[in-house]
Amino acid sequence: MRAGNPARSAARWIALAAVVALLAALPWCGNAVLVQFGISALLLATLAQGWNIIGGYAGYPSFGNSVFYGLGAYGVAIAMAQYQLPFWVGMLLALGLGVAFAGLLGLAVLRLRGHYFAICTLGLALVMTAIVSNLPLAGGNIGLVLPLLGNAALFYELALGLLVLATLTVFWLARSRFGLGLIAIRENEEGAAVMGVNTTLYKVLAFMLSAAFTALAGGIYAYYITYIDPAGVFDLALNVKMIIMAVFGGPGSVLGPVLGAFILSVISEILATKVTSVASMFFGIVIVVAVVFMPRGISHLVAHVRQAGWRYFVDNVRAHRL
Amino acid sequence: MDAILEARGLTKRFHGLVAVNGVSFQLRRGEILGLIGPNGAGKTTLVNMVSGTLAPTAGDLLFEGRSVRGVPAYRRAHLGIGRTFQVMKPFPGMSVLENVAVGALFGANGGERNLERARAWARACLESVGLGKRIAQRADALGGPDRKRLELARALAMKPRLLLLDEVMAGLNHVEIEEVIEDIRRVRAQGISILVIEHVMKAIKSLSDRVFVLHHGEKIVEGGTAEVLSDPRVVEAYLGRQRR
Numbered sequence: 042m043r044a045g046n047p048a049r050s051a052a053r054w055i056a057l058a059a060v061v062a063l064l065a066a067l068p069w070c071g072n073a074v075l076v077q078f079g080i081s082a083l084l085l086a087t088l089a090q091g092w093n094i095i096g097g098y099a100g101y102p103s104f105g106n107s108v109f110y111g112l113g114a115y116g117v118a119i120a121m122a123q124y125q126l127p128f129w130v131g132m133l134l135a136l137g138l139g140v141a142f143a144g145l146l147g148l149a150v151l152r153l154r155g156h157y158f159a160i161c162t163l164g165l166a167l168v169m170t171a172i173v174s175n176l177p178l179a180g181g182n183i184g185l186v187l188p189l190l191g192n193a194a195l196f197y198e199l200a201l202g203l204l205v206l207a208t209l210t211v212f213w214l215a216r217s218r219f220g221l222g223l224i225a226i227r228e229n230e231e232g233a234a235v236m237g238v239n240t241t242l243y244k245v246l247a248f249m250l251s252a253a254f255t256a257l258a259g260g261i262y263a264y265y266i267t268y269i270d271p272a273g274v275f276d277l278a279l280n281v282k283m284i285i286m287a288v289f290g291g292p293g294s295v296l297g298p299v300l301g302a303f304i305l306s307v308i309s310e311i312l313a314t315k316v317t318s319v320a321s322m323f324f325g326i327v328i329v330v331a332v333v334f335m336p337r338g339i340s341h342l343v344a345h346v347r348q349a350g351w352r353y354f355v356d357n358v359r360a361h362r363l
Numbered sequence: 364m365d366a367i368l369e370a371r372g373l374t375k376r377f378h379g380l381v382a383v384n385g386v387s388f389q390l391r392r393g394e395i396l397g398l399i400g401p402n403g404a405g406k407t408t409l410v411n412m413v414s415g416t417l418a419p420t421a422g423d424l425l426f427e428g429r430s431v432r433g434v435p436a437y438r439r440a441h442l443g444i445g446r447t448f449q450v451m452k453p454f455p456g457m458s459v460l461e462n463v464a465v466g467a468l469f470g471a472n473g474g475e476r477n478l479e480r481a482r483a484w485a486r487a488c489l490e491s492v493g494l495g496k497r498i499a500q501r502a503d504a505l506g507g508p509d510r511k512r513l514e515l516a517r518a519l520a521m522k523p524r525l526l527l528l529d530e531v532m533a534g535l536n537h538v539e540i541e542e543v544i545e546d547i548r549r550v551r552a553q554g555i556s557i558l559v560i561e562h563v564m565k566a567i568k569s570l571s572d573r574v575f576v577l578h579h580g581e582k583i584v585e586g587g588t589a590e591v592l593s594d595p596r597v598v599e600a601y602l603g604r605q606r607r
Contacts, residue, residue: 218468218476225465228454235414236521237440237469293456 064201068194076193078310080265083200084258086302088279089286090207091254096284097292098211098220099247100227102155105146105162107280108169109139109252113259114274118185119178121264132260139256140249147245154230166277173271184270187263196265203261204299207254212295223247224293289331291338300339333358366425367392367525367556368413373422375408375580382408384580385422390525395547395557397571397588399564401600405580406560407449410527413558414446415439426525443471445523447514449530449560455503459513462502463488463520470521488520492546508539515546525556532563544569568592576600 064083068076088110095103116135120126150161174182190196214220222243225233234240263269290301308327312320334354335342346353368390375383383405390396400406411417413424415436424431431439445466454462463485468474475481489495492512497505505513511531518526528547532540544566551557561567567574568588575585578600584591591597 216478218478218481221461221465221468221478224457224461225454228456229452231416231436232448232452232454233465233469234436235416235440235446236466236517237437237471237474238465239437 061201061205065198068197073193076197078306080193080197080200082303082306083197083204084262085282085286085306086299087200087204087207087254087258088283089290089298089302090204090211091251091258092280092283093211093251093287093292093294093298094214094223094254095244095247095251097287097294097298098214098223098227099244100223101151101244101248102159102284103162103248103251104159104277104280105143105150105165106251106255106283107276108146108162108166109143109255110259110262110279111169111173111271111275112138112142113256114263114269115173115179115185115259116256117260117263118180118187118269121187122180122185123178128264131264132257135256135260136253139252139259143249143252144245147248148241151241151244151248163277166275166280170271170275173275179271182271184268184273187267187269189267190264193265196261199261200258203254203257208295208299210250210254215295219243219246227293285328289328289338291340291342294338294340297338297340304339365392366390367427368558369425370409370413371423371425373409373412373424374420375405375412375417376420381580383412383419383577386577386580386582387422388575388582388585390556390558392556393551393554394572395551395559395570397567397574398558398560398577399562399567399574399597400577404577404600406577407529408580409577410446410529410558410560413527414444437469440470440521440523441473443522443524444527445470445518445521445525446527447511447518447529447531449533451510451514453502453505453510453513453517455501457502458498459489459494459500459502459505460485460498462513463516466517466520467522471523474521485516485520488516491519491549492516493542507534508536511535511543512546515543519550523555525558526550527558527560529560530562532561532566535563540566564592 067079088106092103092106095101113135116138117128117131120131120134121128146165150158153161173179179185222233222238225236225238226240226243230240259274263274286302286305287298289305290299291297309320309324312323316323334357336357342353349356366389370386370388372385372387373383374381374385386409398406398409408417412419415431415434426439426442426444431442454465460482464481467481467484468478475484486495486498489498492515494509494512494516497509502513511534515531532543535543540563547557547559547570559567559570571588573586574588574591576583576591576597583596583600584594
């Protein structure tokens with residue numbers, strides 16, 4: 042949050058804009074597999090960035106974000122498959138469902154802290170699968186089939202746009218009064234309250250903001266994949282993935298979760314194609330090594346490894362050993 | 364009489380334990396009121412009820428003539444009640460400046476909305492307690508005495524009208540204690556009323572206009588500083604009864 046020198050920050054903005062422009066041009070290189078991979082990586086990065094708001098900034102390790110994702114997916118699916126409404130109306134429904142649910146849920150469970158909050162949201166994620174499986178409107182446990190659009194490039198650009206929006210929001214957050222209030226809650230909630238931070242309101246707002254991006258990502262996914270069922274979109278493994286990616290990249294930083302999602306997506310894709318049978322084991326090893334040597338993520342590594350050198354890793358191992 | 368804070372029979376029970384029992388007192392506007400008592404007397408519990416982090420079991424609390432029962436801690440901060448913690452609660456991952464900026468951004472009347480102005484005010488508060496050179500450091504990199512100064516700066520940045528100081532001098536050496544006493548005098552000169560909890564008797568003697576004493580959760584003596592400190596009941600509470 043330091044106000045670095047203006048020439049360097051301008052150079053950084055230009056570099057970032059160039060990266061976004063390059064990414065936006067990717068569908069025109071004509072490789073369908075690459076575009077498909079890109080959509081999934083961009084959506085995952087959006088999810089990691091969404092989780093970053095509640096988990097990284099406010100410090101509440103949410104396992105409920107997969108619920109917002111599922112609600113977003115069902116919002117679009119119900120609008121398009123059951124009522125033949127256009128996609129954008131579905132996205133509004135997805136947004137409304139996710140945000141409203143986060144608000145209600147937040148009021149109830151954000152009074153719990155640490156492990157208790159994690160366990161409570163975890164339980165909720167399990168319950169949601171069962172509830173949606175029994176809703177006729179949502180197609181029960183058979184699921185819903187959406188109209189086929191077959192335009193991968195469009196979904197790619199939508200996912201990229203959403204990721205850019207989420208990242209700009211977090212960029213603003215990191216420099217705002219609201220964001221500083223969230224960090225204060227993460228660092229010491231009681232201290233934040235006696236200094237005048239309305240902790241309940243701030244936590245619920247952060248949860249709703251987190252849910253907004255997560256639900257929209259779910260909505261894009263539903264239309265892109267054209268078929269969803271409860272077990273597929275209310276998937277706890279997806280929530281775990283968001284957390285791993287955000288933490289790997291650097292929770293509570295602006296670009297960390299995005300970098301984390303991209304790097305881990307690439308690693309997991311390469312492993313899955315080259316060493317198929319033991320890919321998940323290798324993936325696990327990557328995570329373990331990362332947590333041991335750089336527990337505060339890539340963004341922290343990039344900022345500190347230059348001055349500390351290899352000692353950075355040694356110090357981390359020392360500081361966090363059990 | 365113009366009381367900024369008035370407690371009426373404040374009581375706090377933790378299940379069977381009565382931590383604070385029917386305590387009433389008044390803190391006059393512009394006054395420094397000392398609160399002393401042996402360890403476990405209920406001093407911090409009392410401060411927690413005033414700052415709003417603990418709800419009293421019974422009794423009422425009036426700030427500037429209005430009851431603040433049921434008013435949450437952050438609203439009391441907006442009303443102008445600032446405090447420090449005996450067990451310090453800095454935001455460890457933030458810089459010293461940001462720690463204090465939180466107080467400026469969210470303190471009395473909801474705080475300063477402009478980030479730059481809040482930072483400037485936070486810097487001024489840090490300079491007033493002698494931490495001007497440490498603003499870029501992380502809060503958890505500060506040593507003990509500097510953490511105490513940080514606590515004070517964070518509370519001052521809120522622009523409080525009432526300041527609750529919970530053992531800000533514990534662990535400081537003589538020179539540092541003199542410095543903090545001077546800091547507190549300057550705070551009072553700005554018109555801020557202060558409740559000082561302290562074990563350092565030198566500080567209580569040189570700062571307080573009046574003192575009251577808690578013992579086993581009850582107020583046993585109240586009055587001018589010199590007379591209270593020489594009161595036999597107070598000596599007994601601290602040292603025990605003399606055998607004959």
